[in-house]
Amino acid sequence: MNDLTAIIAGRGVLPVHLARTLAAQGAPFLVAEIEGAGFAASAEPGWTVEPFALERLALLFDMLHDRGVTRVVLAGGLTRPRLEPERIDPKTAQLLPRILPALGQGDDATLRAVIALFEDEGLTVVGADAVAPDLLPAPGVQTYVQPSQADMGDADRAARIVATLGAADVGQGAVVAQGLCLAVETLPGTDAMLDWVAQVAGACRPDPNGARGVFYKAPKPEQDRRVDLPAIGPATVEAAHRAGLAGIVIEAGGVMILDAEATRARADALDLFLWVRSP
Amino acid sequence: MNDLTAIIAGRGVLPVHLARTLAAQGAPFLVAEIEGAGFAASAEPGWTVEPFALERLALLFDMLHDRGVTRVVLAGGLTRPRLEPERIDPKTAQLLPRILPALGQGDDATLRAVIALFEDEGLTVVGADAVAPDLLPAPGVQTYVQPSQADMGDADRAARIVATLGAADVGQGAVVAQGLCLAVETLPGTDAMLDWVAQVAGACRPDPNGARGVFYKAPKPEQDRRVDLPAIGPATVEAAHRAGLAGIVIEAGGVMILDAEATRARADALDLFLWVRSP
Numbered sequence: 001m002n003d004l005t006a007i008i009a010g011r012g013v014l015p016v017h018l019a020r021t022l023a024a025q026g027a028p029f030l031v032a033e034i035e036g037a038g039f040a041a042s043a044e045p046g047w048t049v050e051p052f053a054l055e056r057l058a059l060l061f062d063m064l065h066d067r068g069v070t071r072v073v074l075a076g077g078l079t080r081p082r083l084e085p086e087r088i089d090p091k092t093a094q095l096l097p098r099i100l101p102a103l104g105q106g107d108d109a110t111l112r113a114v115i116a117l118f119e120d121e122g123l124t125v126v127g128a129d130a131v132a133p134d135l136l137p138a139p140g141v142q143t144y145v146q147p148s149q150a151d152m153g154d155a156d157r158a159a160r161i162v163a164t165l166g167a168a169d170v171g172q173g174a175v176v177a178q179g180l181c182l183a184v185e186t187l188p189g190t191d192a193m194l195d196w197v198a199q200v201a202g203a204c205r206p207d208p209n210g211a212r213g214v215f216y217k218a219p220k221p222e223q224d225r226r227v228d229l230p231a232i233g234p235a236t237v238e239a240a241h242r243a244g245l246a247g248i249v250i251e252a253g254g255v256m257i258l259d260a261e262a263t264r265a266r267a268d269a270l271d272l273f274l275w276v277r278s279p
Numbered sequence: 280m281n282d283l284t285a286i287i288a289g290r291g292v293l294p295v296h297l298a299r300t301l302a303a304q305g306a307p308f309l310v311a312e313i314e315g316a317g318f319a320a321s322a323e324p325g326w327t328v329e330p331f332a333l334e335r336l337a338l339l340f341d342m343l344h345d346r347g348v349t350r351v352v353l354a355g356g357l358t359r360p361r362l363e364p365e366r367i368d369p370k371t372a373q374l375l376p377r378i379l380p381a382l383g384q385g386d387d388a389t390l391r392a393v394i395a396l397f398e399d400e401g402l403t404v405v406g407a408d409a410v411a412p413d414l415l416p417a418p419g420v421q422t423y424v425q426p427s428q429a430d431m432g433d434a435d436r437a438a439r440i441v442a443t444l445g446a447a448d449v450g451q452g453a454v455v456a457q458g459l460c461l462a463v464e465t466l467p468g469t470d471a472m473l474d475w476v477a478q479v480a481g482a483c484r485p486d487p488n489g490a491r492g493v494f495y496k497a498p499k500p501e502q503d504r505r506v507d508l509p510a511i512g513p514a515t516v517e518a519a520h521r522a523g524l525a526g527i528v529i530e531a532g533g534v535m536i537l538d539a540e541a542t543r544a545r546a547d548a549l550d551l552f553l554w555v556r557s558p
Contacts, residue, residue, distance in 0.1 A: 164447040168440045170460045181449045184463040187483045196475055204466045 010076030058091030150211035158216030166220030177213025194239035218251035233258035247273030289355030337370030429490035437495030445499030456492025473518035497530035512537035526552030
């Protein structure tokens with residue numbers, strides 16, 4: 001296609017992966033980097049990178065229209081922004097009444113409101129997997145190590161917990177061992193939760209020689225799958241290993257693997273299983 | 280009443296509080312202490328304390344019948360037991376098929392199965408609050424400090440999260456600040472969660488000068504309220520203070536306050552509110 005795609009880039013490796021994918025496809029794109037997200041450091045020669053401030057979102061829309069952008073993909077982490085009121089331009093100020101009420105209603109509501117703004121500008125919002133389908137792996141166990149019966153039971157229970165939690169717009173992950181919930185993902189994220197399992201919660205496994213447990217990750221049932229699809233990568237495997245877990249289970253079609261080859265290789269090296277589980 | 284009450288005593292101060300209450304009422308009682316629960320150290324002269332092993336539960340029933348016990352109250356914490364198979368007597372072995380399947384289905388199922396065993400023995404199982412009604416405080420704010428509008432909003436969100444989690448038989452508490460879920464209670468319990476907020480999650484509050492957040496606690500919707508009603512006490516106030524929270528909110532009628540006077544005094548001294556909130 002000849003449509004110009006804009007990557008709205010937050011923190012992390014996902015926006016870089018998308019830019020590389022589009023570049024490899026020969027598809028025209030530009031990157032609009034959220035101020036401070038750190039994308040520019042990874043940019044390659046020939047890429048167009050434009051920073052923008054959330055306080056001047058209206059100027060971003062003007063820029064996207066000027067350049068002829070028709071499709072946008074929102075990618076990467078966004079720490080909840082602290083807006084500086086004196087930087088907000090008049091046009092952006094008119095958009096705020098549509099965003100601010102959603103902020104208090106959780107991530108899903110906020111992202112839906114942001115997507116609606118882009119769509120009202122006539123832009124098509126697509127998910128990262130529409131740009132790079134390899135991000136969503138096919139169902140199956142990806143590693144030499146396979147989950148045991150106990151691990152499958154723990155995955156079942158974790159899946160039910162995460163689905164329940166997601167309905168309350170809390171987290172996208174949980175750790176279950178021997179049928180018991182050791183940890184639930186909240187605002188600090190996956191790595192903080194897995195560190196806590198390593199340091200504190202792991203000692204609560206009833207049988208020290210029993211099943212070591214699984215980290216399960218899935219998108220929230222209500223979330224717009226075009227944005228904020230959860231992701232794992234090699235660092236997740238390291239953290240799950242430090243937490244003493246038997247493996248990682250992700251919902252098929254709902255969780256991306258960043259750098260899939262390295263992720264699988266690390267899991268194999270550490271004797272963890274990586275299971276892309278059909279919900 | 281002249282019925283003999285047995286306190287089935289696990290860890291912690293609740294069984295001791297119940298024994299003192301019954302003694303003060305002049306009501307006849309005995310204490311059956313789960314081996315290793317540490318009750319005996321707090322026993323007062325004249326109290327009857329009999330230890331028992333979970334592997335010999337049938338012998339406990341025989342003893343209760345021999346003594347003429349008609350009413351039992353299960354009180355105090357019970358770490359998930361590791362049974363020693365060689366200690367299990369033949370009569371208790373016959374009870375195990377009713378308990379073991381429930382163990383894998385979570386705390387609620389396990390406790391329901393245990394209660395059913397006592398009831399099948401013809402014993403009446405009552406809640407701790409039936410013995411000591413002062414454990415369940417009346418609705419209202421118990422402290423000088425009152426919750427702000429923001430705190431009330433955080434309490435609303437936390438109450439919804441805990442109700443949702445409870446339906447999945449996970450935890451009985453959550454920490455919410457500025458509308459965001461910082462932590463959810465899992466197997467390691469309240470103190471471990473509040474420590475984690477103090478050390479890690481607290482730094483994720485979006486506005487460092489904004490609402491500090493609340494710790495909310497409620498029973499699970501499906502749990503049998505005769506057993507395992509959650510409880511707070513002075514140590515909970517200390518932990519909430521270390522976590523930088525504005526206050527503690529408990530569901531009226533569903534959460535006990537152990538040593539209510541000292542708990543309120545500690546909250547007042549640390550400028551936290553303590554709110555017994557009608558659901």
